[in-house]
Amino acid sequence: MIExxxxxxxxxxxxxxxxxxxxxxxxxxxxxxVGPNGAGKSTLLKNLAGAxxxxxxxxxxxxxxxxxxxxxxxxxxxxxxxxxxxxxADFLVKDIVMMGRYPHFxxxxxxxxxxxxxxxxxxxGTKHLEERSIKSLSGGEQQRVHLARxxxxxxxxxxxxxxxxLDEPISSLDIHYQFAILEVAHQKSQExxxxxxxxxxxxxxxxxxxxxxxxxxxxKYADGISSETLKPELLSDVYNIxxxxxxxxxxxxxxxxxxxxxxEVLI
Amino acid sequence: xxNKSILLTLLGSLLVIxxxxxxxxxxxxxxxxxxxxxxxxxxxxxxxxNYQVNQETVFWSIRVPRVLAGGLVGAGLxxxxxxxxGLFRNPLADPGLIGISAGASLTASIFIVLGLNIGILGYYGxxxxxxxxxxxxxxxVYRLAQTNGKTLVSTMLLAGVAINALAGACTGFLTYLSDDxxxxxxxxxxxxxxxxxxxxxVMALIPFVIIPVLFxxxxxxxxxxxxxxxxxxxxxxxxxxxxxVIVIILTTMAVGASVAIAGxxxxxxxxxxxxxxxxxxxxxxxxxxxxxxxxxxxxxLSDLLSRTIFAPTELPIGIITSLLGTPLxxxxxxxxxxxxxxxx
Numbered sequence: 290m291i292e293x294x295x296x297x298x299x300x301x302x303x304x305x306x307x308x309x310x311x312x313x314x315x316x317x318x319x320x321x322x323v324g325p326n327g328a329g330k331s332t333l334l335k336n337l338a339g340a341x342x343x344x345x346x347x348x349x350x351x352x353x354x355x356x357x358x359x360x361x362x363x364x365x366x367x368x369x370x371x372x373x374x375x376x377x378a379d380f381l382v383k384d385i386v387m388m389g390r391y392p393h394f395x396x397x398x399x400x401x402x403x404x405x406x407x408x409x410x411x412x413x414g415t416k417h418l419e420e421r422s423i424k425s426l427s428g429g430e431q432q433r434v435h436l437a438r439x440x441x442x443x444x445x446x447x448x449x450x451x452x453x454x455l456d457e458p459i460s461s462l463d464i465h466y467q468f469a470i471l472e473v474a475h476q477k478s479q480e481x482x483x484x485x486x487x488x489x490x491x492x493x494x495x496x497x498x499x500x501x502x503x504x505x506x507x508x509k510y511a512d513g514i515s516s517e518t519l520k521p522e523l524l525s526d527v528y529n530i531x532x533x534x535x536x537x538x539x540x541x542x543x544x545x546x547x548x549x550x551x552x553e554v555l556i
Numbered sequence: 557x558x559n560k561s562i563l564l565t566l567l568g569s570l571l572v573i574x575x576x577x578x579x580x581x582x583x584x585x586x587x588x589x590x591x592x593x594x595x596x597x598x599x600x601x602x603x604x605x606n607y608q609v610n611q612e613t614v615f616w617s618i619r620v621p622r623v624l625a626g627g628l629v630g631a632g633l634x635x636x637x638x639x640x641x642g643l644f645r646n647p648l649a650d651p652g653l654i655g656i657s658a659g660a661s662l663t664a665s666i667f668i669v670l671g672l673n674i675g676i677l678g679y680y681g682x683x684x685x686x687x688x689x690x691x692x693x694x695x696x697v698y699r700l701a702q703t704n705g706k707t708l709v710s711t712m713l714l715a716g717v718a719i720n721a722l723a724g725a726c727t728g729f730l731t732y733l734s735d736d737x738x739x740x741x742x743x744x745x746x747x748x749x750x751x752x753x754x755x756x757x758v759m760a761l762i763p764f765v766i767i768p769v770l771f772x773x774x775x776x777x778x779x780x781x782x783x784x785x786x787x788x789x790x791x792x793x794x795x796x797x798x799x800x801v802i803v804i805i806l807t808t809m810a811v812g813a814s815v816a817i818a819g820x821x822x823x824x825x826x827x828x829x830x831x832x833x834x835x836x837x838x839x840x841x842x843x844x845x846x847x848x849x850x851x852x853x854x855x856x857l858s859d860l861l862s863r864t865i866f867a868p869t870e871l872p873i874g875i876i877t878s879l880l881g882t883p884l885x886x887x888x889x890x891x892x893x894x895x896x897x898x899x900x
Contacts (some may be wrong), residue, residue: 294800333877338793339789340787340790354790360793360794360795361793361794361795362792362793364791364792364793365793367791368791368792371787371788371789372790373785374785375785376783376784377645377646377647377782378783378838379837379838380783380837380838381837384780384839385784388777388780388781388784388792389782389792391557391777391780391793392792392793442792477798509558
């Protein structure tokens with residue numbers, strides 16, 4: 290469980306990127322953060338994950354202030370899947386996934402570490418790639434390997450809670466891999482993991498989120514289940530573009546009508 | 557990809573062989589069996605061996621300290637190079653690049669040319685000056701690269717380039733000022749030589765190399781995580797700022813002390829880790845100890861060449877390492893270019 294109380298983050302030039310955002314996510318919940326470019330979504334996620342420290346406000350993970358965690362201790366509690374990776378060396382897939390277990394062992398990995406790595410390779414459908422080098426894989430395959438790595442990092446005993454952060458994890462992937470990544474994340478949230486993701490695609494967000502948080506200009510604009518937050522007026526206002534929401538088989542479909550469309554209407 | 561224990565055993569045996577070759581070959585030949593006997597006698601496991609007194613003297617007071625110095629300097633330079641390439645996420649990083657060696661050589665040049673001889677330091681004066689120079693430049697480069705409590709690695713590399721240029725200019729100016737005798741000792745020093753090694757300075761070198769050599773291999777996991785990026789390493793529980801400080805302190809120790817005893821020896825820190833990456837892959841858990849062993853082997857053998865090719869004259873060892881290292885390094889670069897393993 291994670292709770293942020295009134296966090297504000299100023300950039301180095303003292304410009305506020307996030308202003309007074311309060312936020313919480315429970316065990317087993319998949320929360321998706323959406324909002325326009327430059328709204329502060331990724332900065333918010335980096336604050337929550339401990340990569341940045343808020344200028345004001347406090348963050349608690351399992352009721353303990355994030356500042357009071359040692360880096361190795363925090364690493365067992367939460368893992369982060371980023372948008373893309375720029376590796377300076379070409380490791381084997383199995384070695385990359387084993388890096389997820391680094392916080393858990395000293396010296397050499399235990400039998401359990403190998404089991405967890407193997408389990409997560411299976412789960413993400415990358416077991417057959419384990420002997421390949423990471424740079425020989427396609428972007429989508431690489432991202433699944435990194436998902437296996439971050440899952441291995443926060444694989445704990447049943448009663449321990451853990452948080453998975455996804456920072457625009459699917460932005461450059463095709464729809465097959467987008468679903469491959471998000472379905473695994475969703476499954477983990479149903480098994481009790483807290484999943485917090487920043488996504489751009491509103492349709493995918495509404496499909497997978499237990500709760501949506503909309504950020505605009507560094508402030509929390511809306512927070513709730515998708516039927517409450519995905520309102521045409523609200524979205525049109527947030528993205529500054531006319532948006533329709535269409536219901537189909539109990540799913541919401543977000544349909545941006547386009548800026549040019551607006552012009553046509555005006556003509 | 558070779559298995560870790562096989563590779564380390566292989567390198568370990570090669571190190572023993574280079575020790576035997578390098579202590580045995582020279583104006584006075586000492587055979588391997590005699591070497592073994594001398595060691596056994598020294599350890600008081602044998603009462604007397606089949607060798608002459610002058611062989612024993614040459615072995616214990618000239619060759620052994622020199623080979624030890626070579627091994628320590630090679631191990632220290634190579635492991636520092638491997639470690640820095642991991643930290644900077646850049647295959648070009650080596651102790652020379654961020655200015656450590658240049659700073660060390662500048663203070664040494666000042667020491668030689670201005671004939672400074674601070675009474676208390678006496679014999680160790682040059683070593684101490686060199687070490688201080690190395691630490692001071694590292695500190696400056698490190699401070700320049702600090703922004704908001706973070707070390708910007710790219711700035712650090714650029715600062716290193718600038719410091720190198722400045723130190724190079726000052727060293728050049730000092731060579732201009734120096735007389736013939738000083739120039740000769742400067743040249744030898746700037747090109748590197750193990751000719752000055754004796755028990756006194758080898759004993760002084762040991763702690764400065766042994767501490768990094770024992771400690772750096774334990775950073776393997778953290779440096780592996782660094783390959784994914786600094787932020788990713790932090791997400792994986794690496795205390796990034798602490799790791800940077802540790803690496804800088806340890807490499808300055810090893811490099812400063814190595815430059816102090818042997819002068820500037822190029823290419824070891826750069827080439828050795830590269831060769832090993834081709835054999836073992838990028839995993840630092842293997843790369844770090846293997847670099848240490850191969851660095852020691854290569855430097856011991858280079859020193860053997862430097863003192864035997866034109867015997868009785870000695871060639872500066874830096875010439876040998878650069879002559880052998882450059883073509884090797886270029887061929888690796890070409891190979892890597894085809895494979896696109898590194899993104900610079």
